[in-house]
Amino acid sequence: MENVVPLNTPFHQRSKAARQAALLRSFASHRRSGDDVFWLKENAEALNILECTGARPAPSDLEVYAAFYEDIERRMEFFPQYYRFLLSLCLDLEDLAGAGDKGQRLAEWVAREGLAQAELSDLQRGEARRLCARRGIDPLIKDAGLGDRLREFASRSDTFAMPNKKAAYELTHIVFYLSEYGRRDPDLPDAAIDSLIFAGTLAFLDFNVDLLAEICIALRHARQTPPEVWEIWLTQQTRCFSITADAAAPLGDDYHEYLMLNWFMAQSGQGGFAAQVPEGRVSFRRTRPRSGPLRELSECIYSMGRTRSGDWEAMRETVSARLSHEAHAALVAAEGASDRFGQFFAGFARVNLREVRA
Numbered sequence: 411m412e413n414v415v416p417l418n419t420p421f422h423q424r425s426k427a428a429r430q431a432a433l434l435r436s437f438a439s440h441r442r443s444g445d446d447v448f449w450l451k452e453n454a455e456a457l458n459i460l461e462c463t464g465a466r467p468a469p470s471d472l473e474v475y476a477a478f479y480e481d482i483e484r485r486m487e488f489f490p491q492y493y494r495f496l497l498s499l500c501l502d503l504e505d506l507a508g509a510g511d512k513g514q515r516l517a518e519w520v521a522r523e524g525l526a527q528a529e530l531s532d533l534q535r536g537e538a539r540r541l542c543a544r545r546g547i548d549p550l551i552k553d554a555g556l557g558d559r560l561r562e563f564a565s566r567s568d569t570f571a572m573p574n575k576k577a578a579y580e581l582t583h584i585v586f587y588l589s590e591y592g593r594r595d596p597d598l599p600d601a602a603i604d605s606l607i608f609a610g611t612l613a614f615l616d617f618n619v620d621l622l623a624e625i626c627i628a629l630r631h632a633r634q635t636p637p638e639v640w641e642i643w644l645t646q647q648t649r650c651f652s653i654t655a656d657a658a659a660p661l662g663d664d665y666h667e668y669l670m671l672n673w674f675m676a677q678s679g680q681g682g683f684a685a686q687v688p689e690g691r692v693s694f695r696r697t698r699p700r701s702g703p704l705r706e707l708s709e710c711i712y713s714m715g716r717t718r719s720g721d722w723e724a725m726r727e728t729v730s731a732r733l734s735h736e737a738h739a740a741l742v743a744a745e746g747a748s749d750r751f752g753q754f755f756a757g758f759a760r761v762n763l764r765e766v767r768a
Contacts, residue, residue: 436689440690467506527549567602611748615702652695
């Protein structure tokens, strides 16, 4: 029998801690097997959110991970390609429990084995450095310029005025790592704040709950206040989720949106994790609005060809007249959300790029 639990109803699990404990049991024991890399991903995400939002689970709530923690050295030795997931899980389990010393040994081992130096991207190196630093280890001691390179990438704001979800998610994670998930000022240049606002504007116009929640979290980690319009819309989206007990539920669900949205709620002082979580295997589903107006806006601008301009004041009336009522309403909301909308539009219109010639 299905048990659909909206996020805005009274629950039997009276405390947030009880609901979070049920959530961990579901991720640890009922969605995937422990030898699946996606088990590592899902559980690392869930535990990381609890740790960085100051959760204080009882020791019994973490017992579901006891066998995994006991065996983690052997896993690390055989699966060093997953060292970031494994180290993250170990550190969060220890910090949530307030006990354990395996994280120190694992961080030292990662540094000795040079695993961070085998990473392909600065973003992955940034995560490795942040993880090991939690135990006072620098696995990239000769790379003094890593932080500056990450800030340089984040500060190329034109990148984030055009739809590019991969780049936008990398931007949020750069802020997460540089800020140690809100524990320190990431020292972002003004241009990087522009990048966050531009990426958030695109996420808002795309009705992308997952990405917009991450961007709002990143803005707060950067000591900035996200636009009120964005946060109101995200808060409204909590009413669109259901958690369903279903032993045969497909794994391709909306779990990540659920985690990001509740992380946003917790981080912005609105509680979060208010839903009762059924025991056993559950499915996370969000009732989705119609596709966001971003595609319609992009097609409108593209169809103008060389007649388009990057001057929003000059383009507002023409663009507005070509959009549907729904798309226009979203565009008005996006414009009102930020005083940087004109700067965003100048990049979004893409009129300053040099022509491609044969």
